[in-house]
Amino acid sequence: MPLLVQKFGGTSVADSNKILAAARRAIQAHQRGDRVLVVVSARGHTTDELIALAKEITDRPPAREMDMLLSTGEQVSVALMAMAIESLGVPAISFTGAQIGLVTDSYYTKARIKNISSDRMAQALADGKVVIVAGFQGVDENYNITTLGRGGSDTTAVALAAVLGAGACEIYTDVDGVYTTDPRIVPEAGKIARISYDEMLELASLGAGVMHSRSIEFAKKYGVPIHVRSSFSDAPGTWIVGEDDARRLGVAVTGAALAKDEARITILGVPDRPGAVHSIFHRIAKANLVVDMIVQNVGTDGETEVSFTVAKGDLAETLVAAEAAARAAGARGVTHDAEVSKVSVIGLGMRTHTGVATAMFRAIADAGINIQMITTSEIKISILVERSSAVAALRAVHRAFQLDQVHAFPQPDFSPERSTTRAMTLVPLVEVDSGGNGGQGGGTVREQGMEDLVVAGVELDETQGRITLFDVPDRPGYSARVFAAIAEAGVFVDMIVQNVSEDGRTNLSFTVPREAVARAEAAVRPIAGGQVSVEPAMAKLSVIGVGMRTHTGVATRMFGALADLAININLINTSEIRVNVGTDIDTGKAALECLRQAFDLKG
The missing domain is CATH 3.40.1160.10 (Acetylglutamate kinase-like)
Known part of the structure; x- marks a missing residue:
């Protein structure tokens, strides 16, 4: 039964x-x-x-x-x-x-x-x-x-x-499903018929109040289909399911979200050497603080800047930890901005569709809004903007991707009958002891706890190169011009990292396939106006799992393992389900092995 x-x-x-x-x-x-x-x-x-x-x-x-x-x-x-x-x-x-x-x-x-x-x-x-x-x-x-x-x-x-x-697990609430964005902000938002666990994790981390990210982590970890529906009607809601059930051909972006009450902290003049970043986040993790966006761009003159965001309510406590961490690391100082918001687009189709970044940045530029920070994952692009511009930015992005037309997509054929004989089986992932002290427990496999951090794997990608534009003008429209030129050159972009500027200028880095580095460089040089740095081959390392954000110290463990091998990190970006770093190409294989050991993963 x-x-x-x-x-x-x-x-x-x-x-x-x-x-x-x-x-x-x-x-x-x-x-x-x-x-x-x-x-x-x-x-x-x-x-x-x-x-x-x-x-x-x-x-x-x-x-x-x-x-x-x-x-x-x-x-x-x-x-x-x-x-x-x-x-x-x-x-x-x-x-x-x-x-x-x-x-x-x-x-x-x-x-x-x-x-x-x-x-x-x-x-x-x-x-x-x-x-x-x-x-x-x-x-x-x-x-x-x-x-x-x-x-x-x-x-x-x-x-x-x-x-x-x-x-199945039916979640009855006062809304009738998951929408392309908050309908209280964008009335034309449409209800999504089905969405993947990873997409919902990203939306939940951005403040989509329908469900909390910990419940989605559970669902993904154990393969539980969720049906979010209204308590006050019998209309179909939204199915939160595995990727195969959620995928919609031809659709790049599933939804957009706004995390309004964010605060940004930037640590200035961080020594560009192995272990510096680890020492910073080790102290922050020990305070059991949940960090959201982490962005580090390519260093210059032996220094780099590291920025990260936290919930505005955690700012005071985080600043205490960040200032102590900056002193210990030999950094020049700490700045912060308590009036920022994060706007993001999410979609499984972003893995295979080019031009998503271009369309997003163009929409933001056309709205006259400046982008402070950029970070990306396989299925998400997030930008940081002034809070006063956040609602306008969300509306512009929602309109640019025509998300109001989501109701035209077919209803899913998923139903609980497909899984009624599903016995609970644990997915073949590795449970990692998060240490109880900011993730510093040594990474040992221990007696399983249902809600323990799960690391699915560590990946090494040696197929990419990096381009960095220095002294980028801090004004609306620049990123849109850059990525429009890249798209016109037919080049697929993976990581995008832009850190906040303290002096009106900043650096913008992005990675592309090795064979496309020369084309990408040729496309952006007429726009750059300043110095362009090209790294024709680099190593990108990713730690992927369930619970990456709600368990403190995941990034810390990753940074610490690399520091122990004196491997320097030159790029960082993060999402709900992965932490990505860039290193020199000749250190990639050693970095992969040390991360496997740090998270107790088999080769």
Whole structure:
């Protein structure tokens, strides 16, 4: 008998009528012949009210007691849901996280799942009951109540679907799916019929509030299909599935996103030598701070600049760590900007479609907006702009890629029946101990925790060359001109790295296939106006995995392993699912081997 997991968010169980409506959805699935497990969040604004109540008592409530307090919201919801289902004539039973043996680590308010005991749930399901589980909570090995942090109920639901081998996990919320961008900002945004785990990870990391990235990491890791849909309608929502199910021929860009409240930190005058970058991020990782964009461009005169972004709320704490790191590394100083935003486009089709960067940069230039930083991955291009220009930039990009026409794409043929016999099998990846101290645990494989960092592999690409344009004018339109010329020359661009300028001028680097380096150089020289540096052959190394951003210290471990071999890094860019660095071509194979050892990967 197939198993379906349904998750109802706080707005879906806000009052008695909504609880009964959610109960009827669960009963409908039960009457179709499915075994049904329901995960619920705290009702409405309960969590906010509990936090406010704690603040009335003390400005600094202990984290352990906050978890004890906040977990009560879900306990109310599960009891009411079980009562509702029973009142409609179907047997039901509710469980807290502790009662199903959902065991986490001991990081209060942001705990990670280590393991789940399925026996009690499986027995109740076998007895024909609808099982209701409290989301967002668990217990540590000492039976202290813990909570999973923002998005925790989504994470609970997907984890239970993985453990029990569910055919699908339905996420019921107050929106009817995932949109090409935030429809509150761009009203013409269209609903996406299907999207891949990697695309959704990138969108979630950019602030797309439909689902939190940790739940998507779980889904990708264990192959759980997710259906995001409205609590208030029966219309199809958005399927979040594997790449083969999500791919749409002829479509380069799936969505655009805005991370509005970002802050940028730049460390000036970093010595351009092996180990300098590692020492900086080692200190930042020890503070357990989550860094987003990391950008390092080619150095000049023995120095380079390293920039990275963090959530604006983390700026003060990050500056303390960054200033200490800069002093230790012998850098000249630290600057920051608290008024920046990140605009990104995401799409599986970017791997095979040329001209995406050109179209994006042209749209930004036509809107009169200046680009401060650029970083890319295989399926994402991100730029940093002034916050005051962010909404205009998002709208311009959305319009440029005609994302308002996404509704014309066919509905997916994916359905949970395709996976109802799927037993939970762990994907053949390597669990890495993130160390608990900024990722400095030595990289040993250990007893598996369900939410541990997973490194899928390390890649070496020796087929590319690099071109750097120095003293680039810091004004709208320059990048658009450069990449339009590259596209006209028929050259495919991989990495693009532009760091922020402190003096009105900056450097822009990009990588192209080796055989196209001469053509690319010829195309950009008439535009450059300044010095052009060409590296005809380089090594690009990538660490790829699940949970790269939400586990601190991944980049640190990578940089540290290279530093130990005295291998200098001359380019860095990052995304949700990979960290890329550029090194000299003659160090590529040695770098590959040392990274395999650092992440305990077989050759």
